[in-house]
Amino acid sequence: MENLFELFIAASLINNFVFTRYLGLCIFFGVTKKMETAIGMSVTFTAVMVISAALSWVIYKAIMIPLNLTFLKIVIFIGIVAGFVQAADTIMRKVSPGLYYKLGIYLALITTNCIILAVPLINAGEGYSFIQSLSFGLGSGVGFALALIIMASIRERLELADIPRSFQGLPIAFIVTGLIALAFLGFSGLITL
Amino acid sequence: MNNKSYWALIKNGIFAENPIFRVALSLCPAVAVTSGVKNGFLMGIAVLFVQTMVNVTISVIRNFIHPRVRIPSYMFVIATWVTVTDLLMAAFARDVYKQMGLYIQLIVAFAIILSRAELFASKNRVVPSFFDGLGMGIGFLFALVVISFFRELLGKGSIWGLHIVEFKPLLIMILPTGGFFAVGILMGLFNWIDIKFFGGTGASGGGH
Numbered sequence: 001m002e003n004l005f006e007l008f009i010a011a012s013l014i015n016n017f018v019f020t021r022y023l024g025l026c027i028f029f030g031v032t033k034k035m036e037t038a039i040g041m042s043v044t045f046t047a048v049m050v051i052s053a054a055l056s057w058v059i060y061k062a063i064m065i066p067l068n069l070t071f072l073k074i075v076i077f078i079g080i081v082a083g084f085v086q087a088a089d090t091i092m093r094k095v096s097p098g099l100y101y102k103l104g105i106y107l108a109l110i111t112t113n114c115i116i117l118a119v120p121l122i123n124a125g126e127g128y129s130f131i132q133s134l135s136f137g138l139g140s141g142v143g144f145a146l147a148l149i150i151m152a153s154i155r156e157r158l159e160l161a162d163i164p165r166s167f168q169g170l171p172i173a174f175i176v177t178g179l180i181a182l183a184f185l186g187f188s189g190l191i192t193l
Numbered sequence: 194m195n196n197k198s199y200w201a202l203i204k205n206g207i208f209a210e211n212p213i214f215r216v217a218l219s220l221c222p223a224v225a226v227t228s229g230v231k232n233g234f235l236m237g238i239a240v241l242f243v244q245t246m247v248n249v250t251i252s253v254i255r256n257f258i259h260p261r262v263r264i265p266s267y268m269f270v271i272a273t274w275v276t277v278t279d280l281l282m283a284a285f286a287r288d289v290y291k292q293m294g295l296y297i298q299l300i301v302a303f304a305i306i307l308s309r310a311e312l313f314a315s316k317n318r319v320v321p322s323f324f325d326g327l328g329m330g331i332g333f334l335f336a337l338v339v340i341s342f343f344r345e346l347l348g349k350g351s352i353w354g355l356h357i358v359e360f361k362p363l364l365i366m367i368l369p370t371g372g373f374f375a376v377g378i379l380m381g382l383f384n385w386i387d388i389k390f391f392g393g394t395g396a397s398g399g400g401h
Contacts, residue, residue: 019369022221022225022372023225026219026221026304029220074272074301075272075276078269079272082265083265111264111268114302117298117302118295121295121299165384166382166387170217170377174373174376175374178370178371181370181373182365185369
């Protein structure tokens with residue numbers, strides 16, 4: 001149990017995907033212009049993350065290891081993620097059009113996010129158990145959500161700031177991210193795994 | 194098409210639509226693997242190879258893919274070529290692969306590769322697609338080498354592992370923070386050059 005909690009904290013704070021492993025930056029900069037889109041993305045992302053981590057784990061253990069197909073893990077994992085996102089898209093449109101209207105566009109974006117693929121690959125590489133994989137997936141999702149919300153609240157204020165013309169937009173966003181990453185370095189001694 | 198337009202395709206990838214500095218796609222590797230010139234260079238080569246091969250493959254099979262399933266089909270083509278690169282790197286560049294194996298595998302999710310496949314290779318013949326992939330790959334390689342050059346020089350005082358300056362290095366430049374700073378400042382610099390000398394608007398990509 002303690003181990004699971006450590007894994008969760010490690011994935012969300014210490015090895016935060018955005019600030020220490022530099023993954024998922026495309027979406028990170030894409031959706032943080034407004035708080036509303038950042039929150040929508042966080043919710044969708046965390047849900048997809050946990051489910052696809054679970055699916056990948058089952059397929060990896062039950063099919064790929066017995067058949068010696070582990071060298072195909074990149075192809076299969078991206079297939080799982082893309083297939084799941086497509087399925088979720090279709091089901092949501094039928095079952096809950098209201099929710100689809102709010103979160104549908106984020107679903108389509110998720111396939112091109114590196115984190116969603118990195119988590120199954122890391123789970124497979126480290127040989128985590130099913131529960132550990134879920135905990136790692138959840139931690140990564142929450143960590144990404146945290147990063148999006150922090151960044152969105154700062155960028156809303158940046159709109160009002162007087163920034164040199166050549167630094168407007170992405171360049172200043174990168175520098176702000178660098179400063180947040182510096183703050184996240186402070187978590188590095190929290191737990192020694 | 195003649196030789197001149199092939200050259201234009203390559204130049205387009207390096208300058209006008211440079212994947213990192215201008216279009217701002219695939220930003221993860223720009224920060225992740227640029228703590229040393231060697232890593233940045235090898236990552237650039239890997240992307241160059243994948244982008245070129247994917248463009249050629251998709252251009253060859255473009256008439257057999259039903260438009261409604263094209264995105265998943267492209268993903269599988271990309272994933273296949275990334276697997277090839279991954280296995281080649283694991284076999285021939287062991288020490289580098291240990292450090293950045295995960296990022297090699299994640300080339301699959303790089304938006305730039307899918308976007309070139311969708312925007313260019315699916316509509317053009319094989320030879321122009323090859324040159325477009327080559328141009329984009331070189332542009333990517335160029336950006337990674339520039340970023341990693343500054344980070345390694347300032348952070349470790351060396352280039353390609355060779356010590357060249359004798360000062361206490363700025364450790365911060367090889368930490369994650371330094372990567373974000375370096376990319377931000379270089380992007381700003383590119384914008385500044387664009388506004389100052391070419392009369393551009395300075396608005397760098399939408400950020401997706």
